[in-house]
Amino acid sequence: MKVRSSADLGAVIRDRRRQLKLDQAGFARKIGVSRQWVIEIERGHPRAELGLVLRALDALDLTLDATTDEARRQNSGGVDIDAIVAKAKRGGT
Amino acid sequence: MKVRSSADLGAVIRDRRRQLKLDQAGFARKIGVSRQWVIEIERGHPRAELGLVLRALDALDLTLDATTDEARRQNSGGVDIDAIVAKAKRGGT
């Protein structure tokens, strides 16, 4: 998922934490912060510490990727399915 | 580039800032922080504010993506073109 705001970050963390069936307290212990911190982060606190955020993502097996908009247009998200299919129907690869 | 630590983040920001031919002062003004802040971030300061970091990345036209290790194995570089083409040749979408 794209992370453009601290609210996005909070959503990503909360969703993933629940996927892994961790409660806030266990999650907090795992990354060495207070449960308060988890609450604030998941709420989208914009002034949280970068380092703790990275620790949290790591604990959730989430990796952060920084890419330029152009680079992304060429790769992953922007595969031109229609063109591929059209060519495929014509017998191309 | 993958961002696992604040040092990574600093490197990404510095490289991209230079790509765009911005000096620290201009960059700082653009995102509404002090030049001091830029210096600290590029040095890898781990306790920087999340919100300011996101503003900085935005100003550099950098987008952050949070993905699980598994998800990345399935997607990014690895769109299953063969499967798509095979289905297309059969007349599917």
Add this chain to the structure above:
DNA sequence: AGCATATGTCATCGTTCGCTGACAATCAAA
């Protein structure tokens, strides 16, 4: 309903943020 677990709220406290302003250090070009 009752109970246990999970989540959210509040106040307090020590630490550190990011800003400002002035001053070095570094580097490039004339």
Add this chain to the structure above:
DNA sequence: TTTGATTGTCAGCGAACGATGACATATGCT
């Protein structure tokens, strides 16, 4: 070398961080 721009360092200050602990609501299960 001298100039100018860029980058790095320092001290001081107000504001906010994150931790702690106690309390208040959910939420879920029998």
